[in-house]
Every structure is written in structure tokens, then in C-alpha cells.
Amino acid sequence: MTLTITKSDKPAxxxxxxxxxxxxxxxNRNSKPEEAKKAWTEFYAxxxxxxxxxCLSQCSTAPEGDALAKDIFxxxxxxxxxxxEKFNSEKNDGIKGWLSSIVHNEFYNYxxxxxxxxxxxxxxxxxxxxxxxxxxxxxxxxxxxFVGAHFExxxxxxxxxxxxxxxxxxxxxxxxQLDKPGSHLPDAEMRKLCVELNxxxxxxxxxxxxxxxKLKKLAEQL
Amino acid sequence: MNxxxxxxxxxxxxxxxxxxxxxxxxxxxxEDGATESLLPAELNNPENFIKKExxxxxxxxxxxxxxxxxxxxxxxxxxx
Numbered sequence: 001m002t003l004t005i006t007k008s009d010k011p012a013x014x015x016x017x018x019x020x021x022x023x024x025x026x027x028n029r030n031s032k033p034e035e036a037k038k039a040w041t042e043f044y045a046x047x048x049x050x051x052x053x054x055c056l057s058q059c060s061t062a063p064e065g066d067a068l069a070k071d072i073f074x075x076x077x078x079x080x081x082x083x084x085e086k087f088n089s090e091k092n093d094g095i096k097g098w099l100s101s102i103v104h105n106e107f108y109n110y111x112x113x114x115x116x117x118x119x120x121x122x123x124x125x126x127x128x129x130x131x132x133x134x135x136x137x138x139x140x141x142x143x144x145x146f147v148g149a150h151f152e153x154x155x156x157x158x159x160x161x162x163x164x165x166x167x168x169x170x171x172x173x174x175x176x177q178l179d180k181p182g183s184h185l186p187d188a189e190m191r192k193l194c195v196e197l198n199x200x201x202x203x204x205x206x207x208x209x210x211x212x213x214k215l216k217k218l219a220e221q222l
Numbered sequence: 223m224n225x226x227x228x229x230x231x232x233x234x235x236x237x238x239x240x241x242x243x244x245x246x247x248x249x250x251x252x253e254d255g256a257t258e259s260l261l262p263a264e265l266n267n268p269e270n271f272i273k274k275e276x277x278x279x280x281x282x283x284x285x286x287x288x289x290x291x292x293x294x295x296x297x298x299x300x301x302x
Contacts, residue, residue: 029272037272044268052261058243070265077271104247111244136230146234147241154238173236174246181230216231 014042019087019095026084040081047099051076054103061151068110075106115155118163136181136212138219146219153222160218164197165211168204 014022017039025032025039055069055076062068079102087098138146149157158166171193177183185193190201197204239245 037269040272041268044271048261048266048268052265053259056259061242070262073265074271077268081271101247104243107243108246136232138229138231138234140229143229143234146231147237149238151242154242154244169235170246172232173239176232176236178228178233178236181228181232212231212235215235219231219234 014038017042019043019046020089023084023087026081029081029084043080044077047095048077050096051099051103054100055107058103058107062107062111063151068107072103072106072110076102079106111155115159116166117159118166119160120162136209136216138216142219142222145222149222157215157218157222160214161211165207165214167197168193168207169211169215172208 014025017025022039022043025035026043027036029036052069052073055073056066059065059069059072076099080099087095089095093101146157161169171189172185175183175185175189184190185204190204193199193204194201199207236245
């Protein structure tokens with residue numbers, strides 16, 4: 001959609017413009033920096049508080065959560081301004097959905113980059129002779145400990161995986177259904193994963209299983 | 223469903239990731255923040271986010287680089 005806005009249509013205060021219109025001003029930040037700046041100021045006044053609270057909420061369990069929230073907030077704000085043209089109200093589940101997903105992605109990237117020191121153990125010493133569901137079951141006490149693990153403990157558990165195992169397992173987690181543990185990935189997602197890691201689907205499933213067994217072993221030591 | 227069947231490592235991981243906001247998202251989430259807090263004063267200036275180099279608070283990721291740069295600058299000063 002192309003919006004055509006002339007100065008005479010709207011007051012100079014920008015408060016009457018909707019978010020989509022503000023984005024279209026911001027999009028022209030290089031050719032019309034003053035308009036973009038005003039639009040950005042209005043956008044900031046409208047949404048900064050929401051974004052800040054999302055950042056606080058997202059970082060609440062992380063160590064130094066408040067300081068981290070400030071970092072995530074700044075990264076998010078820069079991303080929003082720099083990527084104004086990418087916002088699509090229908091596709092992005094509304095403005096709050098879009099902002100929320102940027103906050104989440106920033107936090108997730110931060111966690112992956114600075115918190116995880118992946119193991120290099122490609123072939124752990126794990127006995128996996130039984131290919132049945134029982135193998136991936138947890139004792140009640142271990143399950144409860146895992147679910148209630150603190151940030152640091154979870155970080156340690158995930159750091160026990162190799163980068164490949166982490167990538168595969170987190171992709172599965174994206175589509176995980178609680179009532180159907182062990183269900184397959186959607187075909188398109190599996191193809192993407194296989195191309196990215198240069199593996200076959202069967203290998204991806206094997207990597208996932210190995211990773212889960214490794215996590216189980218680590219969880220039993222919690 | 224038998225409750226025992228739900229106690230798999232996958233389900234445990236799912237819940238743990240979710241409680242720390244680390245569950246990868248398929249689509250954009252739209253949950254409102256449970257916390258309600260005022261925006262800190264140092265972040266309350268929209269112009270600071272227009273230019274990438276103008277940061278209010280150094281990013282964690284930049285902190286080491288900044289420290290390194292300061293150390294190098296000090297060494298250079300001493301040499302002079």
C-alpha cells in the first residue's frame with residue numbers, strides 16, 4: 001500500500017496520524033529527515049512505555065534484568081526506526097505484536113550470543129538402544145526441578161548441547177505441542193533446517209533425540 | 223491422557239523456556255507486560271535512537287569494546 005500524505009492534509013503536530021502513516025514518514029528518513037524525526041517523536045510518545053514494559057517483563061528472570069531491559073529497549077528502538085518500512089499491520093499482528101516480537105527476538109539473540117557457551121561434544125557417551133517413548137520420560141522430581149529451573153540453571157543445561165543440537169531442538173520447540181510430544185516439524189520448516197545445517201531429515205531427528213537425551217542426563221544431575 | 227505421559231523431557235524444556243521468555247516464537251506474540259513501570263529518564267529521549275552511535279547507556283555487547291578502546295587510548299597516551 002502506498003500512502004500519499006501532503007502537509008496540508010494533516011496538522012503539523014503528527015498526533016492525528018495513525019501508526020501506519022507515521023511509519024511512512026519514518027521510511028523517508030534519508031530524504032526527509034525532519035518529517036521522519038517528528039513522526040518518530042510521536043511514535044515514541046505513543047509506544048515507548050509499552051515497549052519498556054515488554055522489555056522489563058521479558059528480562060524479569062534474567063540476571064541484571066533491569067540493566068538488560070535497558071539494552072534491549074535501546075536495540076528495539078533502533079530496530080523500529082531503522083526498519084520502519086518493514087512494518088505491515090496485517091502481516092505483523094498489529095503494532096503491539098510487531099513491537100513485542102522485536103523485543104523477544106532481541107532478548108533471544110542476546111541470550112544465544114552472550115549466555116550460551118555450547119559444548120563441543122558431538123557424540124556424547126549416551127546409551128540409546130531403546131527407540132521408544134519411555135526413554136525420554138522424566139521422573140516426577142526431575143521433571144519438577146527442570147520446569148522450575150532458574151535462569152542460570154537453564155543456561156547451564158542448554159550450554160551442555162552442541163550448537164547444532166541447540167538449533168535443532170529450539171526449532172522443534174517452536175512447534176512443540178504439549179499433548180503430542182515427539183510430533184514432527186512442518187515440512188517447510190524441516191527443509192529449511194536441513195538446508196541451514198546441511199543435514200538430512202533423519203539426521204535432524206537423530207540430533208534432536210541425542211540432544212534431548214543429553215538434556216535428560218544433565219537434568220538428572222540438577 | 224495419562225498424566226505420566228506428559229512428563230517428557232520435551233515438555234519440561236518447553237515449560238522452562240516459556241517461564242524465562244525464551245521460547246522461540248512462530249508468530250509475533252502480543253502479550254502485555256505484566257510489569258508496569260515508568261520509563262527511566264535516561265531513555266526518555268527519542269532523538270537518542272535515531273543515530274546508532276548516540277547511545278544513552280552503553281550496550282552490554284559494546285561494553286567490552288569500549289573498555290578495550292579506552293585501554294588502547296591510555297597506552298597510546300603513555301607512549302606519547
